[in-house]
Amino acid sequence: MPTMNRRHLLAGTAAVAALSATPATMPVFAQTAPTDLSGKSILITGCSSGFGRLGALHFARAGARVIATMRNLPRPEADSLAAEAEAEDLDLRIVEIDVLSDEQVSAGVAEAERIAGGAIDILVNNAGIGITGPIELQDMEATQLMFDTNVLGYQRMARAVLPGMRAAGSGQIFAISSQLGRVIVPGAGQYSPTKFAVEAMFEQLAYELVPHNIDVTIIQPGGYPTRIWVNRNRYTAALRERTPEERRAAYPALVERMGTEDGSGRTADPADVPRAIAEIIAMPAGTRPLRRAVHPGPKPQEAINRVSAETQVAWLGDSGFGPWIRAVHH
Template sequence: MPTRREILSAASAATVIAAASRPVSAANHQGAGAPDLSGKAILITGTSSGFGHLGALHYARAGAKVIATMRNLPRPEADALVKAAKDEGLDLHVVELDVLDPDSVIGGVAKAERLAGGALDVIVNNAGISFGLPVELQDEEAARLMFDTNVLGYQRVARAALPGMRDVKRGQVFNVSSQLGRVVIPGFGLYSATKFAVEAQAEQMAYELAPHGIDVTIIQPGGYPTAIWENASANTQTLIDRLSDDEKTAYQGFIDNATRVGTGGDSDPMDIPRAIAEIIAMPAGQRPLRRAVHPVTRPQEKINEVSAATQLAILGDSPYGPMVKAVLG
């Protein structure tokens, strides 16, 4: 398979990475351990719970220097990570970073770079929120908060970290999306819209950053038993409390089911950190653009395949062809 260096150098672009985007079998998602991540400096957002919390510990246990970020410090979740780092001798640091606050993002990334002694090797954009209910019932307050967190939050962190990565011509950006970034289910309102935006944003970045030696990977989790269900239920209840009687009557069926706390099934949420660690350890340029992660349900894989084929068909022979081929192969 040609490398990104080969593809882009053929188009007179000096780059260092190679392209591979290939189907992933169920076995690829279920690695029992972790590869050696020694020497990697990894910043993660949203580490107070869920994939972010699990990932922070997993990557640190695999040898990485981890900068675990969250907002509203001090808080018990941060204390738990600090204690684990001390007890296990992990190179893990908790830094305050609120993805909604541009100054907090800039300051948090700068502190992470000081801890890393230079450019970060990896950023994992993971912080996110969800409100349920149909689109009509999601008022501007809820819509702004979701887009500001799930989309602009990722953009803020990337913009703060990418100059350092470009300077050293290496790096990896992970954007945690969802199956609902490709598939639409009624009643999830604008959450899917934010994750569709994450998908487009990250794919565009992958093409644009290929000449700079930086890989971008979109992680697409299915349902997992994390705090997202309880948090989404609480967010949705605040939205219900703001609805008029007419709005509630119009969508009574959705209202009745909106705050029933899901479980995410009995799948193992460690699948996500394991998949990310596996991809980090791949040679630069052999990392996939997308990785669907779930032991059973990955309906978006066919959409991913069609999307890649369409991008290549439309842009493969255009002036953008070298960048697109560098990412999609």
């Protein structure tokens, strides 16, 4: 049987597989050999630590030309990443981008395209923050920072790379979401709301980019031991300090945990995420999954992913948007 992809679907040469047999997400699986990413240009945000740093090195070791970005340059994290890349003779450049800044996003993407020699092949939207605590305690300072970073930052980056990708007639965008973009844990602050927004925004984008042959994949990691815990505790402790006692007293159990979680009990390998991304990059265009759950442990979001995909196809699959919807949920 020939492989189905969105070009076949749009041409009417293949039928949609039953979604119950082909869920919208695919399981994490071990790589038996390094994925070859030679000839690919990959732009990643949030490379000072965590998935971003690991991804930058992983993709460059696989042969890609990597443009790793972070804010507040110069900084020690950039120096150490550059030194590691130089020691291994990797094709990795570091560019300053603060995703909160329209100007830095525009200038940084232009520089990345200059380094790449044209349109960026792959954007990995990774920069993000977390601030925990009850929703009532999330003041406007915390709420605006969370949405501006985790949602609007992704939108700024996507808008900056898309003209080049559309002109090239190809491309790929990854959005790092979370299990908490589909399921909710009390006390997680605005993290789930921002990741729910990412899930919706990039699913819509996936449909709209079908005619341009640009793929979109939403990565849904579980909890990993990265520096996000350190940064989250710093932001959360500051929020706790400036929250009036009357509000804190209403949620004693949740407030007690604010700014104290360190993730030390988590042992999953954060390199799972860049490995999964590399595997998806290597898939033929038009066959890549809309969502990929990444974690060796439970993945409660997969049931929601499956029902969501089935619902979209049932609702709009036979409408004027049908070819786009069916192409994404191939």
